Amino acid sequence: MTAYVVIDLDVDDPAGFQQYVDAVTPLIEKAGARNLLIDDDCLTLEGDWRPPTLVIHEFPSKEAVRAFWDAPEYQPLKALRRRHSTVRVVVGEAGRPGH
Template identity: 70%
Template sequence: MTAYVVIDLNIADPEGFQEYIDGVTPLIDKAGGRNLLIDGNALVLEGDWHPATLVIHQFESKAVLQRFWDSAEYQPLKELRRKYSTVKVVAGENA
C-alpha cells in the first residue's frame, strides 16, 4: 500500500537547507520514494493550518518509509534539517 509523507516545512536558512536537500534527495531516490509536491503557497480551504511550505513524498509503503526514516544514512541529515528548518511530519498509507 502506498504511503505518503506530508511535511509542513519552515526554512530558517535557505542556503544551509540546500545542503540538506542535496543529501536527502539521493536517499529518497534510493529508498524508492519520490517527491510529489513542494508548494510555498498552499491553498488553505478550511481551518487554521498555514504551512510555510507544503511538501508531499510518496513511498511504496509505511514499512519502506520507516526504514528510510530510521536509516543510519538519514540520521545526520535529520540533524542538518533541524539546524536550518522546523518541520511537522505525518505519514499515511493508502488502503
C-alpha cells in the same frame, strides 16, 4: 500499500537547507520514493493550518518510510535539517481496508 509523507516545512536558512536537500534526495530515491509536491503558496480551505511550505513524498509503504527514517545514513541529515528548518511530519497509507 503506497504511503504519503506530508511535511509542514518552515525553512530558517535557505542556503543551509539546500545542503540537506542535496544530500537527502539520493536517499529518498534509493528508498524507492519520489517527491510529489513542494508548494510555498498552498491554499487553506478550512481551519488554521497554513504551512509555510507543504511537501509531499510518495513511498512504496509505511515500512519503507520507517526504514528510510531510521536508516543510519539519514540520522546526520536529520540533524542538518533541524539546524536550518522546522518541520511537522505525518505519514498516511493509501488503500487501507475499510477506508
